[in-house]
Amino acid sequence: MAARRFVSSVCGFLSSIFALLLIIVITRTFVLAPRKHSAEPCQPQDTDFIKVEGELLERFQAAIRFQGVSYTPHVYNGEELAKTRDFIIKSYPKVHSSPLVEYEVVANYSLLYTVRGSDALLTPFLLMGHFDVVPVENREKWEEDPFGGNVKNGFIYGRGTIDNKQTVFGILESVEYLLKNGFQPKRSFYLAFGHDEETGGLEGAAGLAERLREKGVEKLEFVLDEGMTVLDGIVPGLDKPVALIGSSEKGSLTLKMSINCTGGHSSMPEKESCIGAMARAVSLLENNPQPSMFGTGPEKATFEHIAHKMALPFRVVMSNLWLFTPAVSWMLSRKPTTNAIIRTTTAVTMFNAGVKVNVIAPYAEVVVNHRIHPSSTVQETLNYDKQLVNDPRIQWDIIAAYEPLPKSPYGDTDFGYQTIRMSAEQVWAYAGVVVAPATLIANTDTRHYLNFSENIYRFSPTYMYPDDPPRFHGVNERISVKNWEQAVNFYLHLIKNADEAKLQPLHSHGHEL
Numbered sequence: 001m002a003a004r005r006f007v008s009s010v011c012g013f014l015s016s017i018f019a020l021l022l023i024i025v026i027t028r029t030f031v032l033a034p035r036k037h038s039a040e041p042c043q044p045q046d047t048d049f050i051k052v053e054g055e056l057l058e059r060f061q062a063a064i065r066f067q068g069v070s071y072t073p074h075v076y077n078g079e080e081l082a083k084t085r086d087f088i089i090k091s092y093p094k095v096h097s098s099p100l101v102e103y104e105v106v107a108n109y110s111l112l113y114t115v116r117g118s119d120a121l122l123t124p125f126l127l128m129g130h131f132d133v134v135p136v137e138n139r140e141k142w143e144e145d146p147f148g149g150n151v152k153n154g155f156i157y158g159r160g161t162i163d164n165k166q167t168v169f170g171i172l173e174s175v176e177y178l179l180k181n182g183f184q185p186k187r188s189f190y191l192a193f194g195h196d197e198e199t200g201g202l203e204g205a206a207g208l209a210e211r212l213r214e215k216g217v218e219k220l221e222f223v224l225d226e227g228m229t230v231l232d233g234i235v236p237g238l239d240k241p242v243a244l245i246g247s248s249e250k251g252s253l254t255l256k257m258s259i260n261c262t263g264g265h266s267s268m269p270e271k272e273s274c275i276g277a278m279a280r281a282v283s284l285l286e287n288n289p290q291p292s293m294f295g296t297g298p299e300k301a302t303f304e305h306i307a308h309k310m311a312l313p314f315r316v317v318m319s320n321l322w323l324f325t326p327a328v329s330w331m332l333s334r335k336p337t338t339n340a341i342i343r344t345t346t347a348v349t350m351f352n353a354g355v356k357v358n359v360i361a362p363y364a365e366v367v368v369n370h371r372i373h374p375s376s377t378v379q380e381t382l383n384y385d386k387q388l389v390n391d392p393r394i395q396w397d398i399i400a401a402y403e404p405l406p407k408s409p410y411g412d413t414d415f416g417y418q419t420i421r422m423s424a425e426q427v428w429a430y431a432g433v434v435v436a437p438a439t440l441i442a443n444t445d446t447r448h449y450l451n452f453s454e455n456i457y458r459f460s461p462t463y464m465y466p467d468d469p470p471r472f473h474g475v476n477e478r479i480s481v482k483n484w485e486q487a488v489n490f491y492l493h494l495i496k497n498a499d500e501a502k503l504q505p506l507h508s509h510g511h512e513l
């Protein structure tokens, strides 16, 4: 009898706990879930629209043909970068002759533009990008010449099409169009195009930032650089495209692990070689990823912004991360793209060892590239590696490191973020785009501009499907002609929206192309 009473009271207790949990989950899903922006009531339609055809397409194709490759800091193809610089100056006559525009070459190849507004009381903003590109490997795997700029099946193929010539030339096309059509900005703005972003911007962005300081620029309303993109079919549970605006940026730690061995004749090998020891270390690093930080950083806001647009099961889960964080963390860790949002990533990018087939390798070295989650640090990342590998023979050298960058605001009244959001919604309203803040999983030149503004954002108007992320720095980098046109019009909207003294209601219309 007593046992039965005990069992029934336990069942009663568990049922009430379950009921309470259910109420919390339902309330958080349908009542408390933050309603994020959607297009506000239409204002007079902004009919400005740049159609990319003819010379606008040919100019971008020509831009792709320049092989301005940067290899390591201060090592790049200067001749091709100079050709790119000169092509820019020649191709946009209005930009380079308007009385509203001053421009100058910085550090031999980078370009800085000042577009003067009429209202000196309005704080200027900065749009930036870079026209150097990473080298091309596996050329034989490309469907088209990586420096041909050819169009195939509606796509412009080439190194730099999405990283980052679409930004540089999208901005230039929109400014040329605006100046041709008599645009006279109220708010001044700067354009900064770097020539060595892929190797840290030590000459370009560093020089451009220094030049801004020399010109007396102290504060920028906001900064927009390359960054996250529009993702379609990549975020689990979301059947609409999402424009992720990088309001934070991961840190970076590039390590060299090295080991010395006796060497000698390969006929008398030790039990373990340098190569074997280093392979063991690499295997440990790859099989024991840095811990998930999901729910501790800006990625939480990303999902809070998009939860209400997700399919119901995902919406319930994403609105109740207090209960489902372990499950969501596991799910997001399964793909390289979403995994990059939730943890410090570990990429073994170089492995060098061995001198000859019959000589025991006297030395082996490995380069590991970490991108550090905003909730972690350089030291924590290094400590984790050393503790995991735990091999006193291995020497650790830091090649380059910087902490995660400061987080920028994304509230309803934050001019920079909202201006970028509105501009993205104007271009992709037709597709039902959702906009959300996010952590940029890679790095940019923005760290050179931290002193000018707390409102620094990383977003490229690049529309990506699931098979597109590997094209960054990879094979068959490409952008559709349709997306190139959207990119140009994104910057057109952005410059016009940013010219307002304060935030305006969105006139939502998309350019279904």
Ligand SMILES: CCCCCCCC/C=C\CCCCCCCC(=O)NCC(=O)O
Pocket (backbone or CB within 6 Å): 163, 197, 198, 226, 227, 228, 229, 231, 234, 235, 302, 337, 338, 341, 438, 441, 442, 443, 444, 464, 469, 472
């Ligand atoms: C729920 C969130 C899912 C996130 C999925 C992210 C998919 C990847 C999309 C865009 C990221 C691309 C990075 C673009 C900037 C790269 C610039 C660059 O190469 N910098 C140099 C470097 O990082 O080494």
Ligand SMILES: [Zn+2]
Pocket (backbone or CB within 6 Å): 134, 163, 198, 473
């Ligand atoms: Zn890149």
Ligand SMILES: [Zn+2]
Pocket (backbone or CB within 6 Å): 130, 163, 164, 197, 226
């Ligand atoms: Zn880039």
